[in-house]
Amino acid sequence: MQMKYDNPNHGTNQPAVLAWEDLKKDSQGLVPVIIQDAENGEVLMMAYMNEQAYDDTLRTGMMHYYSRSRRQQWLKGETSGHYQYVLSLTADCDRDTLLAKIDQVGAACHTGSRSCFFQKIVERNREESLKREK
Amino acid sequence: MQMKYDNPNHGTNQPAVLAWEDLKKDSQGLVPVIIQDAENGEVLMMAYMNEQAYDDTLRTGMMHYYSRSRRQQWLKGETSGHYQYVLSLTADCDRDTLLAKIDQVGAACHTGSRSCFFQKIVERNREESLKREK
Numbered sequence: 428m429q430m431k432y433d434n435p436n437h438g439t440n441q442p443a444v445l446a447w448e449d450l451k452k453d454s455q456g457l458v459p460v461i462i463q464d465a466e467n468g469e470v471l472m473m474a475y476m477n478e479q480a481y482d483d484t485l486r487t488g489m490m491h492y493y494s495r496s497r498r499q500q501w502l503k504g505e506t507s508g509h510y511q512y513v514l515s516l517t518a519d520c521d522r523d524t525l526l527a528k529i530d531q532v533g534a535a536c537h538t539g540s541r542s543c544f545f546q547k548i549v550e551r552n553r554e555e556s557l558k559r560e561k
Numbered sequence: 562m563q564m565k566y567d568n569p570n571h572g573t574n575q576p577a578v579l580a581w582e583d584l585k586k587d588s589q590g591l592v593p594v595i596i597q598d599a600e601n602g603e604v605l606m607m608a609y610m611n612e613q614a615y616d617d618t619l620r621t622g623m624m625h626y627y628s629r630s631r632r633q634q635w636l637k638g639e640t641s642g643h644y645q646y647v648l649s650l651t652a653d654c655d656r657d658t659l660l661a662k663i664d665q666v667g668a669a670c671h672t673g674s675r676s677c678f679f680q681k682i683v684e685r686n687r688e689e690s691l692k693r694e695k
Contacts, residue, residue, distance in 0.1 A: 470595055473595065520670050520671070550649045
């Protein structure tokens with residue numbers, strides 16, 4: 428699959444606002460990325476990027492990650508067809524976490540679930556939550 | 562501040578569905594938690610929990626974290642008043658990441674921003690994103 432755009436600043440010859448070296452890495456040299464459905468705001472998954480994954484994501488507009496278990500960089504959807512097209516990528520205040528808003532093809536989770544977050548630990552309604560004593 | 566509820570299964574004497582030992586920890590023994598505004602779906606921040614923070618969050622219904630820089634457990638809002646009240650807590654498929662939907666008092670970010678994610682790296686509209694060649 429070829430993309431008509433390559434770069435977030437396509438046609439301007441401008442580099443990304445934040446380069447890889449501007450980000451704070453964890454002890455493994457990676458940066459966590461939260462993946463959110465751009466359409467309905469659902470948080471779909473969390474994954475990690477190395478420099479190659481970050482650069483490939485910016486260059487292609489498709490989410491790339493680094494698999495800590497397989498120890499290799501991968502294009503999300505490469506085997507499943509469940510590609511993720513980037514609408515925005517944002518760094519947090521201390522530049523150690525990224526948030527990607529994406530168009531998800533199919534399911535984000537390898538289990539077939541749309542979102543990886545499906546094991547509920549706590550749930551309460553707003554009425555219960557508002558029972559707070561001052 | 563005292564809470565009228567203590568436990569997600571308040572009154573049932575049931576423990577949380579997933580205990581701390583059921584979660585996969587990172588190399589520092591922590592679990593990352595994505596914080597999402599329950600009302601509008603905005604992703605506000607990411608933080609980390611140790612066992613104490615996890616237990617205190619379940620017990621009180623208020624988000625507690627472990628600060629990696631200060632190396633101590635803390636109640637979010639303790640100094641700022643910007644408490645986070647838990648509406649739901651969910652683990653992902655491989656139980657190494659948590660998602661909390663919360664009621665945020667004031668700003669989540671220490672900079673005063675509502676969300677920590679305000680440094681845009683890439684932004685494109687859906688029309689641009691859809692310019693994909695097959």
